Amino acid sequence: MFVGNGSDEVLALIFASFFLKERPLLSPDIGYSFYPVYAQTFGVHLVKIPLEDDFSIDPDAYRQPCSGIIIANPNAPTGLLLSLADIRKLASEHSNAVIVIDEAYIDFAQIESGNPEAQVSAVSLINECDNVIVTQTFSKSRSLAGLRVGMAFGSASLIEALTRMKNSFNSYPLDKLAQAGATASVLDTEYFEQTRQQVIDLRTSLTAELTTLGYKVLPSHANFVFARPKDGNASAVASALREQGIIVRHFDKPRIAEYLRITIGTAEQNERLINALKALQVDASVVAE
Numbered sequence: 159m160f161v162g163n164g165s166d167e168v169l170a171l172i173f174a175s176f177f178l179k180e181r182p183l184l185s186p187d188i189g190y191s192f193y194p195v196y197a198q199t200f201g202v203h204l205v206k207i208p209l210e211d212d213f214s215i216d217p218d219a220y221r222q223p224c225s226g227i228i229i230a231n232p233n234a235p236t237g238l239l240l241s242l243a244d245i246r247k248l249a250s251e252h253s254n255a256v257i258v259i260d261e262a263y264i265d266f267a268q269i270e271s272g273n274p275e276a277q278v279s280a281v282s283l284i285n286e287c288d289n290v291i292v293t294q295t296f297s298k299s300r301s302l303a304g305l306r307v308g309m310a311f312g313s314a315s316l317i318e319a320l321t322r323m324k325n326s327f328n329s330y331p332l333d334k335l336a337q338a339g340a341t342a343s344v345l346d347t348e349y350f351e352q353t354r355q356q357v358i359d360l361r362t363s364l365t366a367e368l369t370t371l372g373y374k375v376l377p378s379h380a381n382f383v384f385a386r387p388k389d390g391n392a393s394a395v396a397s398a399l400r401e402q403g404i405i406v407r408h409f410d411k412p413r414i415a416e417y418l419r420i421t422i423g424t425a426e427q428n429e430r431l432i433n434a435l436k437a438l439q440v441d442a443s444v445v446a447e
Contacts, residue, residue, distance in 0.1 A: 160320045161332060165262060165295035165308030168320075170196055172291065172310070175323040176256040177202045178225035186215055188414060190230045190260060209236075209413075213376060213384075217244045221251065228258040231280070232267055235409065235419040237378030239267050245280050249287040256316070257290045263380035265299035265354050266361070278379075281311045288313040291320075298381060299354050300343045307332060307340045357381050361422045367432045368420075371439065382421045390416040398438050404431055 162168040173196040177183045185193050187206035197204035207219050213236045220227060227248055231240045249257045259280040267278040280292045291312035297303035310320060332340070343350065365375045365383055372388035387395050396408035396418060407419035422428070 160310040160312075160317050160324075162308045162310070162324065163328075163332060163336075164297070164306040165260070165293050166192065167306075167328075168293050168308040168310050169258075169260065170199070171320055171323050171327075172228075172256075172258055172293070173197065173200045173202055174327075175319050176226055176258075176291075176316075179203070181223055181225035181255075184220050184222070184224045184227045186229060186233065188213065188233070188236065188411075190234050190262075193228055214238055215240050215244070217247045217251075220248060224252060224255050226256040226258060227252060228260065230260040230262065232263045232379040234263070234380065235382070235407065235414070235417075236376055236384050237263070237380040237382060238376060239278065239379040242277060242280060242283060245290070246283060246287060249283070249290050253289060255289065257287070259290065259292045261292055261294045262298055264294065265350075266357055266381045267379035268358060284312050288315070291316050296340055296343060299357075300350065301353070302339060302343060305336045305339045307336050357422050360425060360428060363425075364420070364422060364428045364432075367428070368435075371432070371435055382419050384414075384417050384419055386417045392416050392418045395435070395438065399431070399434055402434055404434055406431075 160168065162171065169192070177200070179201060182203040182205040183197060184205050184207055187208045194204055196202070205224070210216050213233075215229065215233070215238075229240060231245070232238060233240070245257070245259060261279060264279050269278060280290060283290050284292065291310055294309045294311070296305060296307040310317065361378060361381070361383060365378070368375050368383065368385050374386040376384045378384065386392065392408050392415065393410065396406050399406055409415065409417070409419070420431070423431070
């Protein structure tokens with residue numbers, strides 16, 4: 159296990175440590191926006207692999223020479239989850255490459271129905287796949303973004319390499335406040351489970367409400383949903399909501415320009431959003447008439 163000052167530092171050190179310059183790094187064409195930044199910063203050749211039409215990841219599309227693969231799982235901004243079987247497949251087919259699974263949102267992923275022993279985190283694979291390294295953060299499910307605590311889990315050799323790289327640039331550990339806060343968060347399992355489950359339940363209800371309004375909502379395993387308005391005019395919806403002080407994320411990019419990334423709020427915030435969207439639909443129908 160490796161601990162760093164936020165998962166962004168951990169990811170930066172991973173880019174600096176593991177990806178050979180003569181072979182590319184593979185990543186989905188729709189994913190965490192900082193991967194291309196890291197790649198450019200550290201001189202890594204990043205090749206983007208297109209997601210399927212339903213925004214899922216096809217492991218077979220990654221069958222090409224590479225020095226590594228990096229995937230956010232659940233993915234951002236789609237919220238879709240790649241199975242452990244598919245991650246294991248990637249690791250076995252690329253035994254000479256480092257497979258990085260960025261699990262910033264993994265605590266919001268739902269366990270397989272009816273099987274409480276089922277695993278969703280790739281941390282469960284690190285003992286059998288010595289080329290898999292998994293990153294996690296305290297910023298999302300533990301609501302400690304300002305504390306800057308991130309982790310990586312992997313084989314002893316990968317963690318040793320990561321530690322050597324960190325000590326070459328910044329040998330300072332987490333400050334005492336971050337250590338105390340992170341430790342207290344890990345020990346308070348009751349509060350963590352309560353708030354995590356609350357987000358999952360609110361995500362389910364928000365998805366149902368949006369679907370009723372005619373939105374296409376991808377099956378999310380994160381603390382947000384990725385939704386397409388019925389008319390596909392996501393930009394106009396985002397602008398209209400912003401005028402009311404409701405901020406949703408719109409990406410003016412190929413393939414996802416018709417979608418909105420909507421973070422799960424409190425029950426009251428979600429209700430305000432839904433009421434605003436209903437009002438927009440009423441206004442649109444009046445204008446059409």
